[in-house]
Amino acid sequence: MWDFLVDRRGQIAYQAFQHVSLVVQCVLLGTLIALVLAALVYRNPVATSLANGLSAVGLTIPAFALLGILLAPFGFGIAPAVIAVTFYATLPVLRNAVVGLAGVDRSVIESARGIGMSRPATLLRIELPLAWPVILAGIRISTQMVMGIAAIAAYVLGPGLGGFIFTGLARLGGANALESALVGTIAIVVLALVLDLLLLVVGRLTTPRGIRV
Amino acid sequence: MSDPVPTPVAPAAPERRVSGVPIRLEHVTKRYPGQDRPAVDDVSLEIAAGETVMFVGPSGCGKTTLLKMINRLIEPTSGRIFLGDEDVTNQDPDRLRRRIGYVIQAGGLFPHMTVATNVGMVPRMLGWEKPRIAERIDELLDLVGLDPDVYRDRYPRELSGGQQQRVGVARALAADPPVLLMDEPFGAVDPITRHRLQDELIAIQGEIGKTIVFVTHDFDEALKLGDRIVVFDVGARIVQYDTPEAILADPAEEYVAKFVGAGATLKQLTLTRVNSLELRPATTATVGEAAAAAVARARAAGDELIVVLDRRGRPISWPTVAEVSRMTTIPATVDEKLPVVGLGSTLSDALDTMLAASQGGAVVLGRRDRLAGVVTVEMIMDVVQRTRQEAAG
Numbered sequence A: 001m002w003d004f005l006v007d008r009r010g011q012i013a014y015q016a017f018q019h020v021s022l023v024v025q026c027v028l029l030g031t032l033i034a035l036v037l038a039a040l041v042y043r044n045p046v047a048t049s050l051a052n053g054l055s056a057v058g059l060t061i062p063a064f065a066l067l068g069i070l071l072a073p074f075g076f077g078i079a080p081a082v083i084a085v086t087f088y089a090t091l092p093v094l095r096n097a098v099v100g101l102a103g104v105d106r107s108v109i110e111s112a113r114g115i116g117m118s119r120p121a122t123l124l125r126i127e128l129p130l131a132w133p134v135i136l137a138g139i140r141i142s143t144q145m146v147m148g149i150a151a152i153a154a155y156v157l158g159p160g161l162g163g164f165i166f167t168g169l170a171r172l173g174g175a176n177a178l179e180s181a182l183v184g185t186i187a188i189v190v191l192a193l194v195l196d197l198l199l200l201v202v203g204r205l206t207t208p209r210g211i212r213v
Numbered sequence B: 001m002s003d004p005v006p007t008p009v010a011p012a013a014p015e016r017r018v019s020g021v022p023i024r025l026e027h028v029t030k031r032y033p034g035q036d037r038p039a040v041d042d043v044s045l046e047i048a049a050g051e052t053v054m055f056v057g058p059s060g061c062g063k064t065t066l067l068k069m070i071n072r073l074i075e076p077t078s079g080r081i082f083l084g085d086e087d088v089t090n091q092d093p094d095r096l097r098r099r100i101g102y103v104i105q106a107g108g109l110f111p112h113m114t115v116a117t118n119v120g121m122v123p124r125m126l127g128w129e130k131p132r133i134a135e136r137i138d139e140l141l142d143l144v145g146l147d148p149d150v151y152r153d154r155y156p157r158e159l160s161g162g163q164q165q166r167v168g169v170a171r172a173l174a175a176d177p178p179v180l181l182m183d184e185p186f187g188a189v190d191p192i193t194r195h196r197l198q199d200e201l202i203a204i205q206g207e208i209g210k211t212i213v214f215v216t217h218d219f220d221e222a223l224k225l226g227d228r229i230v231v232f233d234v235g236a237r238i239v240q241y242d243t244p245e246a247i248l249a250d251p252a253e254e255y256v257a258k259f260v261g262a263g264a265t266l267k268q269l270t271l272t273r274v275n276s277l278e279l280r281p282a283t284t285a286t287v288g289e290a291a292a293a294a295v296a297r298a299r300a301a302g303d304e305l306i307v308v309l310d311r312r313g314r315p316i317s318w319p320t321v322a323e324v325s326r327m328t329t330i331p332a333t334v335d336e337k338l339p340v341v342g343l344g345s346t347l348s349d350a351l352d353t354m355l356a357a358s359q360g361g362a363v364v365l366g367r368r369d370r371l372a373g374v375v376t377v378e379m380i381m382d383v384v385q386r387t388r389q390e391a392a393g
C-alpha cells in the first residue's frame, strides 16, 4: 500500500487535483444554474412545485444510467462527465434555494418594496442574502454528493480519482488492484472532508453578522 | 450643555412646521380577485397637509388595503389618488415609494444590515453622496432617541422591539418624505414601550409636520395621536371622520359609540396631554457633580426629589434628597424603572406610568429627551376633579 502511494504519488496528486477541479467547477456552474432557476420559479407556486419535483426525481436517476445516456451524443471524455456532475450538483442547491427564498420573512420583503426597492434589487440585496445560509447548506450537500458522482464519471473516461477505483475493480485479485481501488476511495473521502471544511469557512465569511446563528 | 441650576425647562411652544402635502382619494375601489365584495368600496377622502389621520375599524374592514393603495403596494381597481396636485396612479411605483415613508409592525428591518445601512437605504437609492448619507443617518437616529455612536453599527436583532421600531421610523423618514404611512407600527411592543413610542412620535411630528396616515386597532392610540380619526366599517365605508374630541362627544352612529367604548370622563384623560398642565420645575443634578451642592439646591427649592441628568441632559434617575445626601458625587447609574412621559403623553399614559413604577409622579421629557419638568398624581387628580365638576355643573 505504502509503496503504491510512493510510486504513484505524482499520478495520485494529479488525479486528485483533476477530481477536485471538476467538482468545484461543476458545483459553481450548478449553483449558478440553480440560483437562476430558483429566481425564476420561487414566486410562482406551480413552478415551485415543478422545480421541487424535478430536484427530487432528478436525484433518483442513477449516475451510471445518466452517463450511459450522455455517451450517445457526446462520446467518451470530459463533456459527458461535466454535464452529469453539473446536473447532480444543481439539484440540491435548487431545492434549498427555492426553500430559502420562500422562507424569507414576508414583512421584510414588503418593507423593501414599500421603501421603493425594485423587484430585482429586492431579490439581490434582500432575499438572496437572507436565503444564503440555506443555499449554502445546499451547496455543501451538493459538493459531498458530487465528489462520489465524479468518481463514476471515470466510467466515461472523465478526469479524476475514479480512474484508480475502476482500474482497481476491473483487475481485482491482480497486483496492486486493491491498493488502487482503496487509494482512490480514501482520497475522495479525505478531499470531500477538506472541501466541506472550506465551505464551512466560506459560510462564516459570507454570512452577514446580523443573521449568523 | 446641561446646567445644574434648578430651572423649569418649559419648552417654548414651537411654531408648527408643516412639510407634508395633502392626500386626496377619489372614488377608490379595490376588488381582490375571487371575492364578491370589494375590500375597499368607492372611498373618497381628503387628508390635510401636516395632519395625523388615524384609521380605525374592525379587523378586515380594509384599512391596510386603503393605506397600501396610497403607495401602490396594492393597485386600486379604480379611482384616483393624489399627493398634493400630483396624480400618483400613473407614476412609477418604485420612484413614488421613495417619496413616501412606510412603517409596518415590528419595523420590517433588514436583519442582515446594520442600523445605519437600514436607515441609509432610501438616500442611497436616491443617489445621495456618502458623507451626506452618513450625516443624515446620525441626525435621524438622534431624532428617534437613539445614540448614533452606540446604535449605528448594531444589527436589528441586537435591538429591543421598541428600538427596532424607532429605527423603522428613522428609515421611513430618511429622505424627508412629505407623507408617512404607518400600519399598526406599535402593535407588537409592550404597553409601556408603546406609550413611549407614541410620545416620541408626537414629539417628532411636532418638529417635522409630515402628513401621517396611521392604521391602528387601539382606539386610545387613535385618540392620543390623531389630529383626526377616520372610523371605518366593512368595505372601508367611512362612518365618521372628525377630531378625537368631536368623535368622543358626538359619535356618528351606534356603531362608533360602541367602538369608542365606555367611560367617557376617563377618556378625557386620554385627550388631555401633559403639555397642557403647568409642569412643576424639578431640581436637577448632573452626573459627576458634587452631591452636597445638589442637596443644597433641592432644600432651597423645597424639593424632595432630585432629577439626575446624564451629560447629554437626559434624565436617568430620580433619587430622594435623603439618598443623594449620603453620596459624595452624583452617580451615573441609570434607573431602568424611572417613570418618564413625554410632553405629548396623555394624562392616562402618565397615570399608567406612575402606577407601573409605584411612584407618585413622573419625569416629563421634552424635545430630544431633555427634561421638561415633572408631573404628579395630584396634578392629574385635579384635572379629573375639574372635569367632573364641569360635567355636573
Ligand SMILES: Nc1ncnc2c1ncn2[C@@H]1O[C@H](COP(=O)(O)OP(=O)(O)OP(=O)(O)O)[C@@H](O)[C@H]1O
Pocket: B032, B033, B035, B039, B057, B058, B059, B060, B061, B062, B063, B064, B065, B066, B217
Ligand atoms: N391579498 C389579498 N387577497 C385577497 N383578499 C385580501 C387580500 N388582502 C386582504 N384581503 C381581504 O380584504 C379585506 C380587507 O383586508 P385588510 O387587510 O385591508 O383589512 P384591515 O382592515 O387592515 O384588517 P386588520 O385590522 O385585521 O389588519 C379582508 O376581508 C381581507 O380578507
Ligand SMILES: [Mg+2]
Pocket: B063, B064, B065, B215
Ligand atoms: Mg391591517
